[in-house]
Amino acid sequence: MTQTCHDSISHRAAAIAPSSTLAITARVRAMKAEGRDVIGFGAGEPDFTTPDPISEAAIAALRSGMTKYVPVPGTPEARAAVAAKLQRENGIDCKPEHVIISNGGKFSLYLALQAMINPGDELLMPTPAWVSYKPMTELAGGTFVEIPTTAESLFLATPEQFEAAITSRTRVVILNSPSNPCGTMYDPDTIRGICDVLARHEHVTLISDEIYDRLVYGGRTHLSPGSLDSMKDRTITINGMSKTFAATGWRVGYAASPGNDGAVVKAMAKLQSQMTSSVTSFTLPALVTALESCQAEVADMRAAFERRSALMYELLSTWPGVTCPPPMGAFYVFPDISCTFGRTSPGGSEIENAGTFAEALLEETGAAVVPGDDFLGCGPNHIRLSFALSDQAIEDGCARIGDWIASLS
Numbered sequence: 001m002t003q004t005c006h007d008s009i010s011h012r013a014a015a016i017a018p019s020s021t022l023a024i025t026a027r028v029r030a031m032k033a034e035g036r037d038v039i040g041f042g043a044g045e046p047d048f049t050t051p052d053p054i055s056e057a058a059i060a061a062l063r064s065g066m067t068k069y070v071p072v073p074g075t076p077e078a079r080a081a082v083a084a085k086l087q088r089e090n091g092i093d094c095k096p097e098h099v100i101i102s103n104g105g106k107f108s109l110y111l112a113l114q115a116m117i118n119p120g121d122e123l124l125m126p127t128p129a130w131v132s133y134k135p136m137t138e139l140a141g142g143t144f145v146e147i148p149t150t151a152e153s154l155f156l157a158t159p160e161q162f163e164a165a166i167t168s169r170t171r172v173v174i175l176n177s178p179s180n181p182c183g184t185m186y187d188p189d190t191i192r193g194i195c196d197v198l199a200r201h202e203h204v205t206l207i208s209d210e211i212y213d214r215l216v217y218g219g220r221t222h223l224s225p226g227s228l229d230s231m232k233d234r235t236i237t238i239n240g241m242s243k244t245f246a247a248t249g250w251r252v253g254y255a256a257s258p259g260n261d262g263a264v265v266k267a268m269a270k271l272q273s274q275m276t277s278s279v280t281s282f283t284l285p286a287l288v289t290a291l292e293s294c295q296a297e298v299a300d301m302r303a304a305f306e307r308r309s310a311l312m313y314e315l316l317s318t319w320p321g322v323t324c325p326p327p328m329g330a331f332y333v334f335p336d337i338s339c340t341f342g343r344t345s346p347g348g349s350e351i352e353n354a355g356t357f358a359e360a361l362l363e364e365t366g367a368a369v370v371p372g373d374d375f376l377g378c379g380p381n382h383i384r385l386s387f388a389l390s391d392q393a394i395e396d397g398c399a400r401i402g403d404w405i406a407s408l409s
């Protein structure tokens with residue numbers, strides 16, 4: 001029997017869908033290369049360049065010969081800088097040896113799940129949620145269990161919903177606040193309430209994905225579960241350089257887990273030693289500079305995102321029939337566009353779902369958005385737009401989208 005190409009691919013690889021958000025980003029890049037007039041609301045990355053002191057630190061490290069293998073979890077200096085950041089900004093008590101630096105927050109999450117999940121275990125998470133959590137859970141042999149939320153509840157789950165959803169098979173709970181794709185976040189009291197519930201279920205570990213912890217608006221407070229007595233020994237905190245420091249291409253993320261003297265981090269380091277060995281050596285001094293010396297740059301970028309969040313919300317509120325909670329953090333809005341389903345676009349496309357909405361919108365107006373399907377839960381009624389682009393692009397793009405929706409028949 002001849003083996004087809006498909007047969008040579010593992011079941012594991014065949015079962016996983018590619019990242020839909022990265023696919024949109026690639027499509028926009030290709031359309032721009034063809035000279036098409038595209039406004040990209042799709043990418044989940046800051047439009048700023050990485051602040052100069054961070055780049056200079058990497059260049060200096062390269063020039064000084066820091067081009068060799070470094071310790072698997074990162075240099076002692078970089079791990080100490082992460083531990084100090086977590087103590088200073090998040091109130092998380094952890095030692096440098098409880099920190100591991102990996103190739104992006106994405107790989108930190110992947111390693112954490114590989115280190116904790118056995119086949120048959122369940123991972124519980126409110127949805128809509130970022131596209132990679134479910135495939136990563138399944139790659140670890142686990143089952144992704146949703147707590148579906150609604151726009152009315154700002155896409156947030158209550159402590160009672162967690163209590164009702166936890167079973168004897170629940171191994172990991174993930175919280176992502178502020179949220180990608182929802183742009184909303186938990187208030188400190190709800191975080192405390194959820195942690196009180198989790199604390200009663202001793203077999204459950206919490207992963208707190210805090211990659212957007214510095215991007216919060218309206219004077220809101222971000223509370224790290226790892227700072228609470230109730231869950232500090234059973235929380236793995238994930239963060240990284242990508243969003244806070246406009247450094248998505250650097251691929252630097254980290255995880256911290258002080259419980260049981262860093263047992264999870266040690267397991268993650270063992271896995272990392274057989275996979276990537278470490279992050280790129282000369283990014284580590286740059287991470288130290290970012291965490292210790294770039295507060296002013298971070299404050300400026302946050303202020304720009306806050307201004308754009310207000311502009312974006314004001315403009316999308318004029319789109320006929322579309323509803324959306326106001327953005328609270330990260331750089332996303334997640335409007336409900338189901339009012340357009342069953343209608344026809346000026347170019348003759350039938351809008352059946354968020355996918356056909358996004359497809360026709362891109363073709364007919366050049367505005368790129370992400371259909372919400374892969375974010376699960378009520379996601380299929382929504383699209384995600386990033387407001388990490390210039391004020392002018394936000395104004396032009398929102399006008400194109402609003403006019404297009406108004407012209408649907």
Ligand SMILES: Cc1ncc(COP(=O)(O)O)c(C=O)c1O
Nearest residue numbers: 044104105106130180240242253
């Ligand atoms: C919620 C969330 N977690 C983690 C990541 C991973 O980011 P990175 O791997 O660039 O650090 C992202 C990136 O989009 C994200 O939105």
